[in-house]
Amino acid sequence: MLAPMRVSPNELVDVKCCIRPFRAQGCRLDAEQLGDTLVIHNYGHGGSGWSLSWGSAEIAVGKAMSVLPRDIAVVGCGIVGLTAAVVAQRAGLNVTIYAREMFSRTRSVRAFGAWTPSSRIALTEPAGPAFAALWEQMARISWRYFRACLGLPGQPVEFIDSYSLSDTPPRNREHAPATSSFAATGVPQSEGEFAEYDSLVRDIVPSSTNLAAGENPFGTAYARRRSQMHFNFTGYGHMLLSEFFAMGGKFQNRDFHSPADIAALPEKVVINCPGYAARDLWRDQTIIPVRGQTGWLIPQPEAHYGLGYGGVSLLSKSDGVMVMHTDSTLGDMEGVGNSMELPDRSNIEAGLAIVAPLFARMAGGRA
Numbered sequence: 001m002l003a004p005m006r007v008s009p010n011e012l013v014d015v016k017c018c019i020r021p022f023r024a025q026g027c028r029l030d031a032e033q034l035g036d037t038l039v040i041h042n043y044g045h046g047g048s049g050w051s052l053s054w055g056s057a058e059i060a061v062g063k064a065m066s067v068l069p070r071d072i073a074v075v076g077c078g079i080v081g082l083t084a085a086v087v088a089q090r091a092g093l094n095v096t097i098y099a100r101e102m103f104s105r106t107r108s109v110r111a112f113g114a115w116t117p118s119s120r121i122a123l124t125e126p127a128g129p130a131f132a133a134l135w136e137q138m139a140r141i142s143w144r145y146f147r148a149c150l151g152l153p154g155q156p157v158e159f160i161d162s163y164s165l166s167d168t169p170p171r172n173r174e175h176a177p178a179t180s181s182f183a184a185t186g187v188p189q190s191e192g193e194f195a196e197y198d199s200l201v202r203d204i205v206p207s208s209t210n211l212a213a214g215e216n217p218f219g220t221a222y223a224r225r226r227s228q229m230h231f232n233f234t235g236y237g238h239m240l241l242s243e244f245f246a247m248g249g250k251f252q253n254r255d256f257h258s259p260a261d262i263a264a265l266p267e268k269v270v271i272n273c274p275g276y277a278a279r280d281l282w283r284d285q286t287i288i289p290v291r292g293q294t295g296w297l298i299p300q301p302e303a304h305y306g307l308g309y310g311g312v313s314l315l316s317k318s319d320g321v322m323v324m325h326t327d328s329t330l331g332d333m334e335g336v337g338n339s340m341e342l343p344d345r346s347n348i349e350a351g352l353a354i355v356a357p358l359f360a361r362m363a364g365g366r367a
C-alpha cells in the first residue's frame with residue numbers, strides 16, 4: 001500500500017531554475033588544437049547530461065589518451081566535468097578541475113535527476129544517424145556505470161517505481177504539422193523535430209505496464225507503472241567528489257573569460273565541460289537555452305515513488321520530493337529559447353494544486 005504524499009505549498013522548501021544546454025547536432029565531443037593545448041569538448045547535453053555523463057566521459061577521455069598525457073585539466077565541475085575527471089583518474093591520469101562553481105552550486109544540481117538519456121539531446125535531422133550511433137554508445141556505457149552504483153550507502157543511484165496517471169485514455173503524442181523548422185530559423189520550431197532514441201536501448205531499460213483498476217492506488221481511470229533509475233544529487237555528488245579527492249584530484253576555483261585563458265593552463269590536454277556557459281566562453285551560438293525548473297518538498301521517505309499526472313511530475317527521493325509542472329501542450333518545446341534563469345514559485349504551486357486531489361482521495365481510502 002502506498003502512502004499519500006504531502007503536497008501542500010507549506011511543505012515547499014525550494015524552487016530551482018536551470019537552463020538545459022541544448023544543441024540541435026547533439027552534444028559536442030570533438031577535439032580542437034589551441035596552440036600547444038589539445039582541447040576536447042564535452043558539452044551541450046540538453047536534458048540528458050546526468051544520463052549520458054559516463055558515456056561522454058569515456059569518449060572524451062579516450063580522445064585525451066591519444067596523446068598519452070600524464071596530467072590533464074578538466075574545465076567545469078558539473079555532472080559532466082566531474083564524471084570526466086573521475087574517468088580520467090581511473091585511466092591513471094593526474095587531474096585538476098578548474099571551475100567557477102563547485103558541484104553543489106552548478107546547474108547540474110537543479111535538474112530532475114532521472115535516467116532520461118534522449119531528453120532534448122538533439123534534433124533528428126541536424127544530428128543525423130552518426131549521432132544516433134554515438135548516443136547509443138554513450139547511453140549503454142552510462143547505464144553500465146550507473147548499475148555499478150546501485151546498492152551503495154546513501155543510495156546515490158536507485159530504481160524507483162513511477163506511475164503515469166490519466167483520466168482519459170493515454171495516446172501516443174501526435175505532433176501538429178509544423179509551419180516552420182530549425183533549418184529555416186536556427187531554433188527548434190516543433191516537438192516533432194526532437195530526436196527520439198529510446199528505442200535503441202529498449203533491451204536494457206525497464207518498460208511500463210498497465211495497471212488494472214484494483215492495482216491502481218490513485219483512483220484515476222488509467223495508470224501505468226514502471227521502474228525508473230534516479231540519481232540522488234547529494235549522495236551522488238558526495239560519492240564522486242570523495243573518489244576524486246581520494247585519488248589525488250585537485251580543484252582550483254577559476255573564472256575563464258576566453259579560450260586563450262584555457263590555453264594558458266599548465267596542463268596541455270584539457271577536457272572542456274562548461275555546460276550552457278560554452279555559449280559565452282567559447283562563443284558557441286549552436287547552444288540553445290531550454291529553461292526548466294523544479295520545486296522541492298521536504299523529504300518523505302514513507303512515500304517513496306514518483307508519478308506523472310496533468311503535466312505535473314513528482315518524485316520522492318532521499319533528498320526531497322521533486323516537483324515539475326510543465327505545459328503538456330508544449331512538450332519538448334517548453335522553455336526553448338528561454339534563458340531567464342529566475343524561479344517561478346507560482347507555477348510549482350499550481351502544479352501541486354493539480355495533484356493534491358489524488359492524494360486526498362488516497363488518504364480518504366476511496367482509491
Ligand SMILES: Cc1cc2nc3c(=O)[nH]c(=O)nc-3n(C[C@H](O)[C@H](O)[C@H](O)COP(=O)(O)OP(=O)(O)OC[C@H]3O[C@@H](n4cnc5c(N)ncnc54)[C@H](O)[C@@H]3O)c2cc1C
Pocket residue numbers: 017018019020021043044045046047048049050051052075076077078079080081098099100101102103106107108109110111112113114115116117254255256257273274275276277278281290291292293294
Ligand atoms: C529542469 C531540468 C531538469 C533536468 N533533468 C534531467 C534529468 O532528469 N536527467 C538528465 O540526465 N538530465 C537532466 N537535465 C539536464 C542536465 O541538468 C544538464 O544536461 C547537465 O546539468 C549539464 O551539466 P554540465 O556539467 O554540462 O553543466 P553545468 O552543471 O552547468 O556545469 C558547468 C560547470 O562549468 C563551470 N563553468 C562554466 N563556465 C565557466 C567559466 N567561464 N570559467 C570557469 N568555470 C566555468 C561551472 O562553474 C560548472 O562547474 C535537466 C535540466 C533541467 C533544466
